Amino acid sequence: MTGPLPSFFDIPRDELTALVASWDFRSVHAARLWAYVYNSGAARYADMPELPARFRARLETEISLVLPRVAAETHSADGFTRKYLLALGDDRRIETVLMRFTGRVTACISSQAGCAMDCVFCATGQMGFARQLTPGEIVAQVIHIDRVLRPPAAGHRSLGDPRNPSPHARRERLRNVVLMGMGEPLHNYEAVMRAVDILRDQNGPAISARRITLSTVGVIPGIVRLADEARPIHLAVSLHAATQAERAALVPVAARWPLDALLEACCYYVKKQQRRIFFEWALIAGRNDTPEQAHAVGRLLHGLSAQVNLIPLNPTTGYDGVPSDRAAARHFQEILAEYDLPSTVRQRRGLDIAAGCGQLATASR
Numbered sequence: 085m086t087g088p089l090p091s092f093f094d095i096p097r098d099e100l101t102a103l104v105a106s107w108d109f110r111s112v113h114a115a116r117l118w119a120y121v122y123n124s125g126a127a128r129y130a131d132m133p134e135l136p137a138r139f140r141a142r143l144e145t146e147i148s149l150v151l152p153r154v155a156a157e158t159h160s161a162d163g164f165t166r167k168y169l170l171a172l173g174d175d176r177r178i179e180t181v182l183m184r185f186t187g188r189v190t191a192c193i194s195s196q197a198g199c200a201m202d203c204v205f206c207a208t209g210q211m212g213f214a215r216q217l218t219p220g221e222i223v224a225q226v227i228h229i230d231r232v233l234r235p236p237a238a239g240h241r242s243l244g245d246p247r248n249p250s251p252h253a254r255r256e257r258l259r260n261v262v263l264m265g266m267g268e269p270l271h272n273y274e275a276v277m278r279a280v281d282i283l284r285d286q287n288g289p290a291i292s293a294r295r296i297t298l299s300t301v302g303v304i305p306g307i308v309r310l311a312d313e314a315r316p317i318h319l320a321v322s323l324h325a326a327t328q329a330e331r332a333a334l335v336p337v338a339a340r341w342p343l344d345a346l347l348e349a350c351c352y353y354v355k356k357q358q359r360r361i362f363f364e365w366a367l368i369a370g371r372n373d374t375p376e377q378a379h380a381v382g383r384l385l386h387g388l389s390a391q392v393n394l395i396p397l398n399p400t401t402g403y404d405g406v407p408s409d410r411a412a413a414r415h416f417q418e419i420l421a422e423y424d425l426p427s428t429v430r431q432r433r434g435l436d437i438a439a440g441c442g443q444l445a446t447a448s449r
């Protein structure tokens with residue numbers, strides 16, 4: 085018995101070109117195929133009339149265009165957030181979220197099925213680790229969101245036809261990607277970076293590296309590697325506490341990658357990449373939202389080119405913390421400002437549809 089075909093979304097453009105050449109087809113056909121999938125949104129070889137029939141027949145036997153199946157879907161009441169539970173080839177479930185903020189559309193994608201990091205307040209952490217995602221499974225999430233926004237026209241299309249010509253539709257183009265779904269991206273480094281490079285391809289998904297943000301729990305070797313490589317994506321580090329003891333209580337892997345070494349790696353990243361770094365802070369009432377904590381963050385990060393993103397806690401069944409109120413969040417921000425630290429409070433989007441980290445997967449089990 086043969087296994088499933090390799091996925092189209094796993095293959096970078098240069099490898100596709102080489103593969104097509106190895107089958108004795110001209111490279112222009114590889115370029116057209118690439119454009120059909122990523123620009124026209126063609127979902128079947130039968131919808132690619134500008135490819136020779138013999139080439140399409142070969143593709144049918146070699147490469148799969150199948151995207152993950154939508155196993156569940158929820159839309160927020162305000163219409164700004166849509167959450168998808170996607171079923172992979174082996175029926176594992178991952179979450180992908182479409183978020184609309186003023187003037188921009190962002191896809192929040194997963195890097196692993198489950199997560200091994202065990203952060204106490206995180207629904208994905210509470211469910212444990214299942215497996216790594218392949219590059220194609222990471223890319224496919226972005227393509228899923230793109231096709232939700234710009235549905236491919238049914239039937240045969242020529243490559244020159246724009247996918248949706250109305251000005252409104254053009255505004256709705258997906259331009260931002262955050263690796264903030266399920267999983268720890270730096271615990272799946274190779275696959276994530278291969279996916280990022282496919283997403284950045286100018287003739288493909290064309291998501292600018294500067295519009296891709298990777299969020300890490302603080303995997304130090306991954307941060308150092310990211311600093312050393314020429315891939316200008318943004319980095320966000322989940323801080324959540326300003327002392328080693330308090331952080332280790334929320335983020336158990338802090339025992340392995342302690343706060344002082346983490347901060348050193350962050351400084352190295354900022355220096356090497358000449359880029360601001362983001363820190364995430366889940367605001368938990370009475371736990372890490374006090375003025376003392378805010379001053380501690382200020383002292384810790386003062387002088388570093390950084391921004392703090394405050395996220396009021398999304399309550400999860402496995403953790404009894406509650407989110408901070410607006411006044412506490414505002415006061416926290418004011419204190420950070422005294423240390424010249426810019427900050428944002430994450431808009432609480434999608435709470436009515438269980439769009440916080442791992443919550444849809446938990447709810448549908």
Ligand code: SAH
Pocket residue numbers: 201203205206207263264265267268269299300301302320321322323364365366395396397398399400440441
């Ligand atoms: N593994 C990565 C990505 C996780 S999800 C990381 O740890 O950064 C993105 C962010 O959401 C992280 O900062 C994570 O700590 C935070 N998060 C997870 N569960 C949350 C919850 N219930 N409420 C608020 N923030 C949460």
